[in-house]
Amino acid sequence: MKPALVILLLASGVATGCAAWAASKPSASAAARENEASLNYIESFYDNLLTTRRPDLAARYGLKPRVSDFEPLSEGDLPAHVRDLRLMLTDVNALPASERVDTLRDRITRELADCGPEGALRRDALVWLDIIEAAVVAPYAVGSASGCDRTHRAEQRLRVMPEALRGASVLLRGSPPPDSAAFETRFARLSQLLRQDLPARTDACKEARRLAEFAEADTLAAASLMEFRRSLVPGP
Numbered sequence: 001m002k003p004a005l006v007i008l009l010l011a012s013g014v015a016t017g018c019a020a021w022a023a024s025k026p027s028a029s030a031a032a033r034e035n036e037a038s039l040n041y042i043e044s045f046y047d048n049l050l051t052t053r054r055p056d057l058a059a060r061y062g063l064k065p066r067v068s069d070f071e072p073l074s075e076g077d078l079p080a081h082v083r084d085l086r087l088m089l090t091d092v093n094a095l096p097a098s099e100r101v102d103t104l105r106d107r108i109t110r111e112l113a114d115c116g117p118e119g120a121l122r123r124d125a126l127v128w129l130d131i132i133e134a135a136v137v138a139p140y141a142v143g144s145a146s147g148c149d150r151t152h153r154a155e156q157r158l159r160v161m162p163e164a165l166r167g168a169s170v171l172l173r174g175s176p177p178p179d180s181a182a183f184e185t186r187f188a189r190l191s192q193l194l195r196q197d198l199p200a201r202t203d204a205c206k207e208a209r210r211l212a213e214f215a216e217a218d219t220l221a222a223a224s225l226m227e228f229r230r231s232l233v234p235g236p
Contacts, residue, residue, distance in 0.1 A: 035095055035096060038091065038095060039092075039095055039098075039100060039101065039104075042088055042091055042092060042104065043100070043104060045088065046088055046104065046107070046108065047063050047064075048066070048068070049081075049084060050063060051063065051065075051066050051068050051138075052068050052069060052070065052071045053071050053072070053073055053081060054073075054111065054131065055070065055131060055134035055135045055138050056127070056130040056131045056133070056134040057107075057111065058134070058138075059134045059138070061107070065138055065141040065142045066142065067139075067142050067143070067153065069156070069160075070135045070138075070156075070157050070160045070164070071160075072131070072135075072160060072163060072164030072167055072168075073115075073121065073167065073171075074163075074167030074170065074171070075167065075170050075171055077167075078115055078121070078171070081115065082112065082115050085108050085111055085112050085115070086112070088108055089105065089108045089109065089112070092104050092105050092108065093105065114127070121171055122171050122172060122175060123172070123175045123176070124175075124178070125168075125172055125175075125178040125183060125232050126178060126182060126183065126186055128164075128165070128168040128172070128228075129183075129186045129187065129190055130186075131164070131168075132161060132164060132165065132190065132225075133189075133190050133193060135157050135160070135161070135164070136154060136157050136158060136161065136193070136194070136198065136221070137193070137198075138157070139153035139154045139156075139157060140154065140201060145204055146204050147204060147205065148204075148205035148206075148207050148210040150201070150204070150205075151201075151202045151204075151205040151210050151211070151214050152210055152213075152214075154198060154201075154214065155210070155213050155214040155217045155218075156217075158194075158198075158214070158217035158218055158220070158221040159217045159220070159221075161220075161221040161224055161225070162220055162221065162223075162224035162227075165224045165225065165227070165228040166224075168228065169228060169231045169232075172231075172232065177232060177233065178232060178233075180233070183229075183232070183233065187225070187229055190225060191222065191225060194218055194221055194222045194225065195218075195222055198218060199214075199215070199218060202214055
């Protein structure tokens with residue numbers, strides 16, 4: 001065989017082998033797209049989790065309002081919530097470092113701390129007032145202000161409020177009493193929201209049934225807030 005032919009065949013074989021190896025290894029751009037897709041999915045899942053369980057954090061982080069149910073955390077729900085957070089954190093830690101990844105990791109880590117034995121959900125009544133306030137005002141940031149849709153969504157959130165505050169009272173059992181001045185200021189703000197501000201926002205709704213349902217839910221919510229205060233602050 002002529003040397004030139006041998007060299008040509010060897011070169012052809014090396015090229016074929018390199019092509020096969022390259023085809024078997026994901027390209028850098030493909031890996032980047034996969035990481036981006038994973039990050040987008042985790043962010044979306046976490047955003048939905050906050051919208052339904054921690055509306056206060058959703059508002060703090062400036063997340064786009066969504067039409068969703070309010071699912072307040074309780075003693076029974078907290079372990080599953082912590083598992084969700086830990087699974088997300090594991091997935092986030094597997095991604096290459098970036099500003100978005102670092103931000104998401106920090107947020108999940110802080111929330112895990114909130115859920116711990118010494119965390120805010122078990123030690124800080126003011127956090128629960130933030131959660132409730134964010135939950136009941138969120139419906140007014142979604143959809144048209146005309147008609148009764150917002151009134152109905154707000155009514156549904158208000159109906160969950162007594163359950164949320166009962167669960168909060170259990171989680172806060174044994175915690176130190178809140179700072180009196182700070183608690184009373186926030187309590188008064190939330191009371192005014194329930195008794196004056198939210199009812200005033202129902203003006204666009206003209207359906208008597210919807211208005212009656214809202215009024216009932218609002219009254220029960222205000223009563224549950226008073227009961228929550230009594231469970232934390234002894235006295236009249």
